[in-house]
Amino acid sequence: MFRSGFVSIIGRPNVGKSTLMNRFVGEKISIVTPKAQTTRHRIAGILSSESYQIVFIDTPGILDPAYKLQEKMMEAMHKAVQDADVVLYLTDITESPDEVKSRISSLQLQVPCMLAINKIDLLKSAAGEDEERTVESFLQAYQAFPAVVKILPISAQEGWGLDQLLEALIEYLPEGQPYYPTDELTDKPMRFIVAEIIREKIFLLTREEIPYHTAVVIQSYEDKETLTRIRAEIIVSRESQKGIILGEKGRMIREIGRLAREEIEQMIGRKVFLELFVKVRPGWRENDRFLSSFGYTP
Numbered sequence: 001m002f003r004s005g006f007v008s009i010i011g012r013p014n015v016g017k018s019t020l021m022n023r024f025v026g027e028k029i030s031i032v033t034p035k036a037q038t039t040r041h042r043i044a045g046i047l048s049s050e051s052y053q054i055v056f057i058d059t060p061g062i063l064d065p066a067y068k069l070q071e072k073m074m075e076a077m078h079k080a081v082q083d084a085d086v087v088l089y090l091t092d093i094t095e096s097p098d099e100v101k102s103r104i105s106s107l108q109l110q111v112p113c114m115l116a117i118n119k120i121d122l123l124k125s126a127a128g129e130d131e132e133r134t135v136e137s138f139l140q141a142y143q144a145f146p147a148v149v150k151i152l153p154i155s156a157q158e159g160w161g162l163d164q165l166l167e168a169l170i171e172y173l174p175e176g177q178p179y180y181p182t183d184e185l186t187d188k189p190m191r192f193i194v195a196e197i198i199r200e201k202i203f204l205l206t207r208e209e210i211p212y213h214t215a216v217v218i219q220s221y222e223d224k225e226t227l228t229r230i231r232a233e234i235i236v237s238r239e240s241q242k243g244i245i246l247g248e249k250g251r252m253i254r255e256i257g258r259l260a261r262e263e264i265e266q267m268i269g270r271k272v273f274l275e276l277f278v279k280v281r282p283g284w285r286e287n288d289r290f291l292s293s294f295g296y297t298p
């Protein structure tokens, strides 16, 4: 019997959703940074074997939207919940079980929900010899919570507990044919992933509001004989933000470009010529036309 289905990974910002999906798929499909709200889209990571195909859907972290871009992010999250065969609710050791329970209940799920508690590695280092008891106490907090079918402690970063989680997910997958060719790892084209890699470097290298006012749009992506030539625009909301992205004597944008280029080259196994430009689009995060032209559609 072949099983296949969609597992949507949802949860608060920064709990490790993208890390978990990448770990399962074995490739960096979704970007990861220490900052909250890194993920803005629904991104599929596909895991295929002889007997199953799981289409993991990574989603933006759950928040109360303060501007239109965040509204679109939450639409993407809700759409992923609607499409799911199984919802994998990811929390971490810092979130209170009561909050998790009320959030899960408010989603009014129609499909099985599995709960994974991530970053258990941090608990281990904090708890020392009491480790077992501490993990146990987390599990205890969810006793008599019927909205979830199973609760599993994991560390997405260390790969701890993931075999058990995978096994449990497969159990709840419906019988069916694969949705994607079994050698595909994502539903997103390379140019999407390239834009995300550039955005990740901006998240890592800039501070405060800058990453949250930035979008990246690929203008052209051409595979030439000896290299791949990519032109991308970095969009910001204000002239002052453009100055920060460019940096003194262009140092910042060169660094963003260098780190992104190296990672893209490694990913596609070709030499890359990456050109970056900065454009100011005042109020783009509130503007439907800009949002959809930058790819923010639920």
Ligand SMILES: Nc1nc2c(ncn2[C@@H]2O[C@H](COP(=O)(O)OP(=O)(O)OP(=O)(O)O)[C@@H](O)[C@H]2O)c(=O)[nH]1
Residues within 6 Å of the ligand: 012, 013, 014, 015, 016, 017, 018, 019, 020, 031, 032, 033, 034, 035, 036, 037, 038, 039, 040, 059, 060, 061, 062, 118, 119, 120, 121, 122, 154, 155, 156, 157, 158
């Ligand atoms: N210690 C530890 N850190 C982790 C683990 N999983 C993820 N992280 C870190 O947590 C941070 C956030 O990880 P992401 O995968 O980007 O989290 P996310 O839930 O996708 O975040 P959003 O895009 O904001 O929704 C990164 O710095 C990760 O390296 C884990 O198991 N243990």
